[in-house]
Amino acid sequence: MTVQQHAQTHDSRPATGDYETVIGLECHVQLATQSKMFCGCAADYAGAAPNTHVCPICLGMPGVLPVMNRVAVEYTLLTGLALSADIPEATKFDRKNYPYPDLVKGYQISQYDLPLVKGGSVEIASGPTTRRIHLERVHLEEDTGKLTHIPGGSLVDFNRSGVPLMEMVSMPEIRTPGEARGYLQKLRAILRTLGVSDADMEKGQLRCDVNVSLRPTGEARLGTKVEVKNLNSFRSVQRALEYEIQRQTEALDRGEPILQETRGWLEDKGVTVTQRSKEEAHDYRYFPEPDLPPVFVERAWLEQLRQRLPELPDARRTRYMQSFGLGAYDADALSTDLWAARLFEDTVSAGADPKKAANWIQNDVARLRVDSELVLKAEHLAELIRLVDEGAIGISAARQLLPPLIETGKAPRALVDELGLAQVSDSAALEDAVRGTIQANPSAVTDYRAGKATAINFLKGQVMKSTRGKANPAVAEELLRKLLA
């Protein structure tokens, strides 16, 4: 399902490397509904033993019939609304026929010519500016089972069979691997903000195939496209695209034609390899699903859903810039990360300066964060920032305070006392440390005396180090200058 055309050959070959890249993304998003798409089985199978979230319907037993999950339809419509897409009144489901061991019925219930959502777009950062990437469509279908290949055979787990899956197809408007990554991150931010999917690529909740082709710069026709599958992270999407662009560029430079094919990304080797050529492409024999009546999306229903739309990442970004005075970079990063956005807003509500809060979250907190499970109370972060502002602790001590703050959940004030990290601003108390530093760094002292201005910063850093960050840097510098004068 793609709009890219297949151009046979290029009449004029450009100078080496002078190509324009055209990228389109096809994403599959598992919806976070309670039950599966067409039966009552729980859709969240994470961690469940194989074939325990199954019933006659999602196993495709003889005689069973599908009943549509209305919430899955609503989630798809909400996504369409968030993308400012066109939502037609009449839509239907179709059967996509192909035999495969993970497909219980021999066909997948999907949508062919009348998707729930048509068009739509997202705005992504592109260098210093932004670009709008349009979507072709968003449709709803059922997920398949999962195969695991073992020596001597394959195992199949149908827990995933029938989980609602939203397919989102972009127009071929993406120009660089970085833009592809930005597009995916924006999609994920929107999906998470809507609460329709956790969209975790590593967990397979967001899966992405890319189509990539090259054409001589200035050429209107599209080049031959190659589809790349098996991309399990933002990083692999970017790496695979970089590899594929390089591969195609080299092939074109050698005068070799690009074959229209499906290639698989091998993460460990960092290369793509041929999986299926165009000649082997399936004829899916789509036809309307006779077991499901057409779906009519009444406008009143759509309006109700529109009322439910939360603040979306783009609006949030604008608000962060306008209300909090954040720069574009910080606003963009925070607004597309739901966890960070929440922490940011709560920290500001707790009295912290927005720019300082953003800085902390973007840098020190981000470094400690492995996933969204990280527990950091916004009021603690706000207090930490306030302690620094008040001069009660130094910035360096504050950084040291962050890991135990997260680990113990104790209030910053208490931890400062417990760990003895209060800032020392009394010059008498710092004198020993400053003298020790001067003795231990004779060459820096020589440099300073020779008029090298930066030497004082080095010496100050050494004082901070020897006091485990507790020294008030201003007082330490003043003392250094006095003792070296």
Added chain:
Amino acid sequence: MDPLTSRSIRELRKLLDQRDVSALEVARAHLERIEALDESTVRSLLTVTRDVAEEQARRADERLANGDTQPLLGIPMILKDVLTTRGIRTTAGSKILENFVPIEDATITRRLAEAGTVLLGKANMDEFAMGSSTENSAYFPTRNPWDLDRVPGGSSGGSAAAVGAEFAPFALGTDTGGSIRQPGALCGVVGFKPTYGRVSRYGLIAFASSLDQIGPFTRSVEDCALVMNAIAGHDPCDSTSLQASVPDYTAALREVSLKGVRLALPREYFSVEGMEPAVDASVKASIAHLESLGANLGEVSLPHTQYGLATYYLIAPAECSANLARYDGVKYGLSVREPGAGLWDVYERSRGAGFGREVKRRIILGTYALSSGYYDAYYLKAQKVRTLIKQDFDAVFEKFDAVVGPTSPNVAFPLGAKTQDPLAMYLNDLFTIPTSLAGLPGVSVPAGMVDGLPVGLQIIGKALDESTVLRIAHAFEQSTEWHKLRSPVAQRVVSRESRAGSPI
């Protein structure tokens, strides 16, 4: 006294309510008759469920003792083997499901169990309901109770023959293009196809999903109405089942006059090529009889009738090509696994060995009709013609209450007569297919005899207007003697049956 097995549902109801007999006695009388006669005569059943029947009969007796008065409580019945039954092998007449034991009941199975019916067995059928003679059963052909050398019709031939042989007062069949009405006509019993969506398809092993519909075989229209009362109605498990409220179908039968009822006679259903003249004449006589009951007749045209067969044989195979894709020999059913064979070998060999010729023919036809480059010319065009056929009926129903005509162009034919000629076989459904394509209710009632074989009169109604169809059928039946004729097999007496029945 007539044996219990020749009684109607209404008569059995009276006997059970008065405690003249127990449900177990009724069940055993039927089981004994089946066990004594079925093998050597019609061969209507693939599975006899004696244990289930006796258990259900005992429970029905308990419910009777507790004052339960459900209309079908303790009434024995037979299900076509395309309807799933938990713990009871369900084959759809196919080798590929030879050892398939469902883990849940079809909605119809559950509803009938809740109504207190007693399951005697599973009826033979054309494989996956594809056929008009029950000769496409992968197990054995069923024979006609009026002449054992002839077919009972199909695909629900086992159900029709069982009711005609007095093995059960009612049986359930499925109708996709005539598979209830045509065997009903050929076996001389009432065969009713409700409006598409009136009866839940959940648990009906699909042939063509947009056409399949479950309906009853009975020996009287009143019994048909009683069964319809129990099985009709919305099912949340079937998205195509209709939300419409279900009337009491027996209420419609109180009106015996047909005064003012407007009946349409489609020109295309009479004196056409391929129709047996004696059948044509018999049906015309029946229609004259309807007129004598007060009905107003009018000739109409259903101009797209001639395209019905071609339309059906594109849509039904297209749907079946997808519906039957799940039978791959891996998860259940027949699995042909040779040493060293890969997965695709298992698929191909299991399907090759598990499906019969007609099923393969239709899978191939349907796959072709849906293929890239042919879809528009075949499947899409067929869907457009289907709309035209519906519109033909819509136009007629603006001025008429029902359409009447023959059910089948011929009476029961000898076994083997049409097996080598699929087209000749398909022509059997000429008059039933348009109704199926339009999703309308239709009944076949016994309405004549030609050379000792039954002829059926078909009555077709508006969508959801089963009541009018049943009312006309009942008025006809009650003023004629055809339904009282008993087939030779029905007349065979089983010696033990005359006994009062085994003690409870």
